[in-house]
Amino acid sequence: MQRRDLLLTGIATFIPGGAWAQASEYPKPGSTIRYVVPFPPGGLTDVMARLVGQQLGTRWGVNVVVDNKAGGGGQIGAAEVAKAAGDGQTLLAITLTHAANVTLFKGRAPYDFQKDLKPVALLAGSPMLVVVPAASPMKDFKDLIAQAKANKLNAGSSGNGTPPHLTLELFNDITRSQIQHIPYKGGAPSMTDLIGAQLDLVFSNLPESIAHVKSGKLRALAIASTARHPLVPDVPTTAEAGLPALQVENWTAIMAPTATADAAVEKLAAEVLKIMASPEIEERARTQGFRVDARGPQAFGVFLKSEIERWAKIIATAKITPD
Numbered sequence: 001m002q003r004r005d006l007l008l009t010g011i012a013t014f015i016p017g018g019a020w021a022q023a024s025e026y027p028k029p030g031s032t033i034r035y036v037v038p039f040p041p042g043g044l045t046d047v048m049a050r051l052v053g054q055q056l057g058t059r060w061g062v063n064v065v066v067d068n069k070a071g072g073g074g075q076i077g078a079a080e081v082a083k084a085a086g087d088g089q090t091l092l093a094i095t096l097t098h099a100a101n102v103t104l105f106k107g108r109a110p111y112d113f114q115k116d117l118k119p120v121a122l123l124a125g126s127p128m129l130v131v132v133p134a135a136s137p138m139k140d141f142k143d144l145i146a147q148a149k150a151n152k153l154n155a156g157s158s159g160n161g162t163p164p165h166l167t168l169e170l171f172n173d174i175t176r177s178q179i180q181h182i183p184y185k186g187g188a189p190s191m192t193d194l195i196g197a198q199l200d201l202v203f204s205n206l207p208e209s210i211a212h213v214k215s216g217k218l219r220a221l222a223i224a225s226t227a228r229h230p231l232v233p234d235v236p237t238t239a240e241a242g243l244p245a246l247q248v249e250n251w252t253a254i255m256a257p258t259a260t261a262d263a264a265v266e267k268l269a270a271e272v273l274k275i276m277a278s279p280e281i282e283e284r285a286r287t288q289g290f291r292v293d294a295r296g297p298q299a300f301g302v303f304l305k306s307e308i309e310r311w312a313k314i315i316a317t318a319k320i321t322p323d
Contacts, residue, residue, distance in 0.1 A: 052254075060271065074097050075110065103312040116257065119253070122303060123253055124252060125250065128164065133199075157181060169317070173317055213232060
């Protein structure tokens with residue numbers, strides 16, 4: 001039996017017989033499901049949400065409306081969903097950023113991420129790509145490790161506490177380096193300065209840098225994943241390049257208000273896993289820079305807990321504060 005079949009079987013067998021009656025009533029045909037993306041349109045999370053939302057709407061005969069509620073490092077949209085009715089009609093797209101926000105905004109967030117929201121499904125991850133200017137003297141990842149220990153380097157990111165920043169601090173922690181962090185207001189301006197050699201490197205979201213690597217404006221030294229990525233097959237993984245502990249994917253997933261019935265969550269998760277198992281969807285995700293890694297509520301919940309704990313340690317060590 002294939003891994004995805006096992007996952008789908010696990011979802012089905014988990015639901016008690018008595019719960020199927022409730023599940024069969026969800027969602028009502030023709031109803032509207034609001035899928036909140038707490039980031040601007042066109043970004044990594046938005047692309048995946050629209051891909052899944054379109055399929056879900058078609059399969060279930062419902063209207064899935066992707067609602068972009070950007071701001072506050074993903075906090076504004078998340079807080080809105082956390083306070084929504086638990087009727088299964090409001091969903092939230094989250095990323096690695098939200099796992100980090102649990103620590104970054106501890107005591108200051110307008111909601112309790114771990115109490116007010118429940119896991120539905122993990123969808124996919126996009127590995128971080130280590131990139132330098134085309135004219136950089138660092139030709140490979142081993143050069144970077146050596147230079148980071150011997151010289152003063154700087155690295156840009158899309159802002160304090162964002163995945164590129166967290167990956168940088170993880171690198172610093174593993175290698176005992178002190179690469180200086182330069183935060184920007186988004187990934188695009190950091191790419192512009194990197195291309196112009198105003199920065200030494202960026203631990204980049206793959207979709208933000210891949211075009212510049214393909215055009216020759218940037219050089220990719222490694223990809224922080226367990227396997228090489230088909231969009232950059234010649235770029236070694238960080239494990240191949242000598243640093244197996246540096247593995248980071250900016251993943252995306254779905255959560256719902258805690259009051260949402262378990263039967264509805266299980267039914268939704270089962271459908272989402274079927275969507276992600278489709279060869280067509282997997283290929284479309286791949287071309288966007290994603291690696292499909294679909295998991296149901298229980299497996300995703302375990303993964304989410306581990307991510308919150310992992311980044312809490314890095315945030316504390318690096319003394320990261322939000323913008």
